[in-house]
Amino acid sequence: MLKISNLQARTTKEKQSILKGIDLSVKSGEIHAIMGPNGSGKSTLCKTLMGHPRYEVTGGSAKFNGEDLLKISPDKRAKLGIFLGFQNPVEVPGVTLGSFLRISKNTRTKESTNPVKFFKEVETVAKNLKIKPSFLDHSLNEGSSGGEKKRAEILQMSILKPKLIILDEIDSGLDIDALKTVAKEINRFFKENSPAIILVTHYQRILNHISPHFVHIMSEGRIIKSGGVKLAEKLEKEGYKNFIK
Numbered sequence: 094m095l096k097i098s099n100l101q102a103r104t105t106k107e108k109q110s111i112l113k114g115i116d117l118s119v120k121s122g123e124i125h126a127i128m129g130p131n132g133s134g135k136s137t138l139c140k141t142l143m144g145h146p147r148y149e150v151t152g153g154s155a156k157f158n159g160e161d162l163l164k165i166s167p168d169k170r171a172k173l174g175i176f177l178g179f180q181n182p183v184e185v186p187g188v189t190l191g192s193f194l195r196i197s198k199n200t201r202t203k204e205s206t207n208p209v210k211f212f213k214e215v216e217t218v219a220k221n222l223k224i225k226p227s228f229l230d231h232s233l234n235e236g237s238s239g240g241e242k243k244r245a246e247i248l249q250m251s252i253l254k255p256k257l258i259i260l261d262e263i264d265s266g267l268d269i270d271a272l273k274t275v276a277k278e279i280n281r282f283f284k285e286n287s288p289a290i291i292l293v294t295h296y297q298r299i300l301n302h303i304s305p306h307f308v309h310i311m312s313e314g315r316i317i318k319s320g321g322v323k324l325a326e327k328l329e330k331e332g333y334k335n336f337i338k
């Protein structure tokens with residue numbers, strides 16, 4: 094589904110090179126965890142895949158179902174079924190979570206979904222995520238706690254039904270129970286829809302709930318090691334010292 098070859102990117106303004114040749118292939122029905130020290134370029138990879146204007150691609154390629162992803166605008170990438178759950182979700186005052194979900198769902202599916210059916214689905218997923226119904230009438234993320242924002246990201250994921258899901262530190266800011274709740278919803282969605290998932294995380298803990306098929310370690314803009322779950326366990330025990338020179 095996603096094939097990234099030798100992808101290089103830098104910041105648009107300062108021309109600071111961040112991604113220095115990323116190779117990664119992700120199929121539907123696969124979960125790939127990406128780990129790596131602070132500043133290694135994980136979020137930049139996520140945002141570059143989504144077409145964030147702060148980053149420009151200077152080399153390599155990224156294909157989504159054979160299409161050149163890098164030539165497609167961010168909104169079209171979303172319409173194709175690519176979803177990014179942000180490390181720091183933005184606050185959007187004046188747009189309620191409920192109307193944001195409805196508008197983005199209608200845009201994504203290019204049709205007007207039956208409002209009764211739609212809100213029933215939203216209600217069910219919100220309940221799974223322990224999001225209070227009143228939250229749907231609040232401005233998107235405005236004044237929300239870190240954990241509430243992360244839960245709202247997963248609500249969007251479940252409603253938009255993307256094919257490629259990129260979750261940037263979805264576990265940060267979640268309390269122990271919320272981590273389980275969010276992991277359960279991600280697992281439910283994965284089982285029912287078999288998307289491709291890229292899960293950026295610092296900690297083994299979320300991987301106890303969501304089993305990745307592959308684990309990659311990123312350092313200084315490159316994937317320096319790939320393996321299975323055992324790699325994450327080794328990292329948790331030893332830290333990065335044995336992997337990074």
Ligand SMILES: Nc1ncnc2c1ncn2[C@@H]1O[C@H](COP(=O)(O)OP(=O)(O)OP(=O)(O)O)[C@@H](O)[C@H]1O
Pocket residue numbers: 104107109111129130131132133134135136137138147180
């Ligand atoms: N827009 C930007 N302008 C300037 N520097 C940037 C920008 N975006 C990223 N960087 C720099 O690029 C490097 C990689 O940043 P990135 O956010 O991708 O790291 P990360 O691996 O996600 O780290 P963390 O684990 O802390 O989230 C960092 O040194 C960061 O300061």
Ligand SMILES: [Mg+2]
Pocket residue numbers: 135136137180261
């Ligand atoms: Mg990051």
